[in-house]
Each structure stands twice: as structure tokens, then as C-alpha cells.
Amino acid sequence: MLEVRNLRKEYGGLIAVKGVSFTLRPGDIFGFIGSNGAGKTTTIRMIATLLEPTSGTAILDGADIIRNPMEIRRMIGYMPDFFGLYEDIKVWEYLDLFAALYRVPANRRGHVVDNVLELTDLTVKKDAYVQSLSRGMQQRLCLAKCLVHDPKLLLLDEPASGLDPRARAELKELILELGRMGKIVIVSSHILPELSDFCNTVGIIERGELLAFGPVNQIVRDLRQARQLVVKTLNPDRSVEAFLSTRQGVQAIAPGTDGDVRIEFNGELEDQAELLAALVHEGYRVVGFREEQANLQDVFLELTTGAVN
């Protein structure tokens, strides 16, 4: 279990991370969302023991990042947003180097390297030079490097940046597989639709402050107490809006883009059905009546202001 407690980082007069706290359990895939400069990388680097927190701490399976940084490093795999790979070195040599650094016994290294190559679908490139790999393959190689010691926590900072759609899809599958293997995965990104696909927990950070944390559905529910309904009628006119404004539960009405009407509706599904029935009963020829589901992007845009540190 990973417990991040009031993690804080100050740079001179600026607070880059302002008391971030959250808890993740094995199998959790956590999407860390924020604009550039929001504090994602700083938080991840603090958890990776590469940056000293000004205050607060993070505890992974009883090991503290301040008191036992070496213990933490044995349990994490860290993939930075931008990383350099050694040139003049073959793929298997690269993985062998990290397996040795993580003290994987020499007689098991070959087997481990083969396993992670298979998991990341790089077996055919085992003897290729690192510099000859495509960007997507290099990303996967870095992920493979993170896996040689079978870590409990994976810290992936913008792993999908610069990847083509196919490589992204492959990476997504791989991360899902790692989650199924019981690892805690923290993925930072600002490509929101992608994260909502495979993250079971998300956190939205802005100006170093964690604005929201939890499962995507719960965050959406918490943010939008009222349902967003879209009503479309044949020959729309202002009378629909006037009629709707008299109904119970309707909090706000706004004209839509395509002649439809958007309603903020505070009520249960039963009340929603009654509203539709009333419209039909009133003689309006309803051709569309749906609840608009908010997505991660909407939540993000609603919660954040775009300000950065």
C-alpha cells in the first residue's frame, strides 16, 4: 500500500507541491492529471526519492521515503518523462545493467531479461542497439527496465508522450496488465481521455494542490450534483424553455448549439421520466431526451483554472 502524507515541496519563494495526500492499494492504476507545471513530476520525483520533500512523506509497504530511501528504491520502478538511453549498448545489455543494479542474482538475470522483453513485446529487438529503436520501443524498453526487479510501485511520468496511436494503445494494454498483476501504477499525463480508459483512480492537481482524488465516476458525481439533461424537440421555440422552467427540479436552462435545450436538473431517474412525460403530454414533439455524462476532461476543465506555478 502507498500512503502519501502531506507531501510538500518548496523552491525558494514558490510552493511547487502543497501538501498532497492520497492512498493507493495494490492493483490501483492512478492517473495523475494536471497542466504542465502543476506539480505532477515534482510529486513523482519525491516518491521516487530523487527529490527531498520540504515536509511530509510517503510510505510504501512500511518503508518511508525520508528514512528508508534505499528500501523504497528496491520497491519502485521509475520512468521519467524524458530520459536518455545509453548508446552503443544492446537492448539485453541495457536490461542486464539494471537487473545487476537492482541486485538480481547473476544466474537469474538472463531469465528475467527474457521475461520483461516478452512482457513489453521487445523480444525480437533483444540484440538490437538501443539507439536503433523507435521512440515507442524506447518507451517500452524504459518500462521494461522498470520491471526487472518486479517492483510493487510503478511511477510513470508522461509515459505516452510522443507515441503514435498504436504505441499508445499497446502501452495502455501493458499498464492494465501490470495493474492486474497487483502492482500500484501511478501514471501522470495530460491526455485525459486516455487516462479515464484505464485508470481506476485519478487525482487532479493544480498549482501543487490536489483538487480531487478518487475513482473517475465518484469525482464526476461529487462535482456535478445536478444532472445535465439535453432535450431536443421538433420545431424548437422559446416556449419549451418557458415550460421547462416551471417544472420542479429544473435549476437552470440554457439554449444548446443545435436547437436543443440544456437543463441542470436536480432529481432522481423517476423525476427525470416524469419530466419527459410532461413534455410529451404538453404536446411537444420530443425527438431527443438524454442525460449528458460528464467526462474527465469536463471535470478537469471545471476544477482547474489553467494557472501554473
Add this chain to the structure above:
Amino acid sequence: MTATRPGWLQENAATYLSNAIAQRDFRVQFRGNRSLLVFGVFVFTLISIALLYYLQTSLDRQTSVAAAQSNLQMFYRTVMWSLAGLVCVITPALSATAVVAERQRRSLDLMMSAPVHPKYYLVGKMVSSYRYTWMLLALALPITAASVVLGGAAWNDVLAAYFLLSIHALVFSAFSLFMSTIAPKPTTALTYSYLGIFMYVLVTAFASAALIATRMMGMGAASREQPFIVGLNPFSVIEASNTYTMIAGHAIPNYVIVAVVGLLLTRLFLFAAGSVLSPYGGSEVRGLRMYGLALLLAFAVYVGSQLGGFTTSASMSSFTSNSYILGMYVFWIGMLGLFLLPSLVCYGYDAERRYRPTGTMNWLRMFDGTPGGGLPYLWMCVGVLTVGMAIGLAISNFTVNQDFLLPPLLLLGVLTLFAGIGQVASAALAGVRTARAVVIGSYLILLVMPLALISAFFRDVYQERSAWFLDVYLLAPMVRFPEERWMMTLAYGVGSLIVGLTMSLVSQRILSSRRPIPTTSHVIAA
């Protein structure tokens, strides 16, 4: 199968014997034709030198045996000088870019997020460059052997000289690695390394020349007893390979002493590099500081024992006792601490937490690398230097009196004064870099400039009582009125100590009255 925690033995075996970083570098270094080309050119150059000497000797058919042997000795000397030059040039080229290039390539984070101590990483890097240099030295061995076979040198001298060169390669490698950890760019690291090594070669050359001249006057040119400092210069390995130093009545070969000194220096540089690389600064900084004190003690004892041998009981000056003059050595050696002072005592919020204020004089923080422990550490260094020197003098049967303590007192005062300036600047100004710049500026104003200006404009003004403005000069006790030197040193020592401590207290007041650090909201609101 999460990575396991290795034991002490495993840890050290992995660091020194099967270092993964050294293995990786080995693969890269010897992949392709590059190394083959370098080795080929190197051997070709040495063979060319050998052939030139051979042709020079063989063309002269009337040459005597003595002249031929002299030629061979000259050949041996030329080869060893070339190898010394090679060590000075190639070691920094291999080591100085090792860390900084990884930082620039952004691969250092991948290394540092693995469960390896900076020591493991640095030893791996050092082994890589050292191994390469050693291979070049080994390639030159057959050519050097030619002069042994033909009578230009003895085998044991050649092996001792090689051993000394390899020790120099180790020290230079560690020094360049340290430069690589502090430099922002590879070119800067290379420049720092070459500059440092050039200065080292220059200083050891001058020191050994001076010491050899002194010894020769006492013992004659034929004596094999020579100060080991000769061996600290890579260009005088031939002189150091068959000489010895007398220590406590025992003739210790110079190559043994140089090896010990070399290993101690290597360790010091690795500690320093490790403390820079260490993310939290903890054990590496503590190790560096404690090790620094131990080395300082050893150095002070050595210097004391050497000075005691030279100094007679009769006073060298009518106004100053010999104890005072010996105390001056402590003062001038301790003044080198001024180079470290800005990084030890200055603090600022624009840097990592280890540079945040932790008090002005906190003895408990002496080894943790935070600014609060900076001044106590400097005081401790002065204490260790003074005690070490006194022990060294006692070993050589020279007993010091209370006058010996006066220059260290002045040193303590000067260091405290500048520490006070650094603390006030840190508390009142924006950041640690500005504070350090202020301290360095104050050195120029209070220590360097007056001496230069006064020497340029007023000849012999030091001895004139009307030149009252000289009284504010910190080093006045050293240059003014020899007959009052004792009292002046005491007064300036105590005075600067009081002023320095007062400034420390003032800095504390400034710090407590400062407005809190602006938060993100303040910044945005502004």
C-alpha cells in the same frame, strides 16, 4: 521477486569486483574500432620515440659505453615523462565528463532511482576510466622494458615508477569525477579538471624542488633520502621510485607513502563527489566531514613533525618567539578554509533543504551538512589543525609555549567574522548564491585589496603609526609593528571573534523578523 537487500560483504564485493556500471562502460569502451585505433596510435608513437633514440645512438659509431647508457637513461626518462603527461591528459578526458554527461543526457535519474549508493556509481565510473588508463600504461611497458634490458634502468625502479603513475591516475580520476559532479556542463568539468591537475602538478613540482634543494644542501646529491612530496608529482616518479623518507627512524620507500597519500586523496574526492550526488546528503556528507577532519589531523601532524625538525630552539626574530612563528603556519594553512566557508555557512530558501537555516551555531549539526553546523565545523577544523600541529612538533621534540595559540586564535576570529558576514547576508538577502557572493566580495575588500593597494601606493607604510587606517586591516598583526605583534594578534583575534558572533546574532534577529515565504497564492495574487 523484489530486489533484495545485500549484506555488507555483498555490497562491497558488488561495488569493487562486479560493478555493473564498470562492466557496461567496459562493453562500450571496447566496442568497435575506436579503442584499437587509440591503442595503435599510442604504441606507434612510443615505438617512434624508441626508434629515434636507437637511430641517434647507432649513427654515432664512436659513442662510449657511458654515453650510450646516458642515452638509454634519457630514453627511459622521456618515456616516463610521456606516460606522466598521458596520465595528466587522458584521465580527466575519461572521467571528467562521466557524471555531468549522464546528467545532461537525463540518464542519471534512472541510475539514482535504483538502490545503489553514490559510492557504487562513482567507483564504477572510476574503475572504467582507471582501467583504460592502466591499459595504456601496460601497453607502454614493453617499450620501457627495452631500457631495462639495455641497462638504462633497473626492473624494480621501473615497476615502482609504474606503480606511482597508476596511483596518480587513480587520484586524478577521482578528482575529475568530483569535478564532474559539480560542473554544469561537460566542457566546464574538463576545464576544472585540467586546471586543478595543472595547479597540482605545479605546486608539487615547486614544493619538491624546494625540498630537494634543502635536503641536498644537508645531505648531498647522492643521498637516496628524499621527501615523499617528490613522488606526489607525476613527472618525478623516477626520482621517487628509488628513494625513501625517514619516519620515526625507519626508511619507508616513497612509493609506499605516495600510495597511501594517493589512496587517502582518492577517498576524499569520492566522498566529496558522493555528498554532491546523494539526494538527501545524509551519510555521505557526514562521512566526508569526518574523513576531512581525520585527514586534516594527519596532515597537521606531518607538517608539525617536519617543521619541528627544521626549527631550532633559538628565536628567529627578536620580537617573535618560534612558537608564535609555528602558530603562523596553522594560521596560513587554516586560511584555506576561507575557500570552503561560503558553502558551509551560507543559506537561502532558493536551494535544497540542506541549505535552509538551521541556526547560527549548532554543534549537533556539525556533520549533517546544514548551515547551522558550518561555523562549529570550521572551529573544529581549527582545533584539529592546532592540536595536530602541536602533536607533530612534540614528536620532533619541539615544545611550544602559549604564543603558539595566538595565530590560531586570530584564525578563529577571522573565520567567525566572515561566517557572521555570510549569515547576515543569508538572512537579509534573497538567496544562498547572493550570500556566497557577498562573502567572497568581503574577502576581497577586507583581505586581498588592502594588501595590494597599500603595497602599490605606500612603501613601508605598515610601520608608520600615523597610518591609522591600516588598523582596520584584518591582517594588520602580520604586517605591522613586530614589537607589538603578540598583543595585536590577541586583540584582533578576540575582536573579530566578538564582531563575528555579534553578526551571527544579528542574522538570527533578521531571520526571525522576516516575512514568511510567499505561497503559491501570494505569487498568483501578485
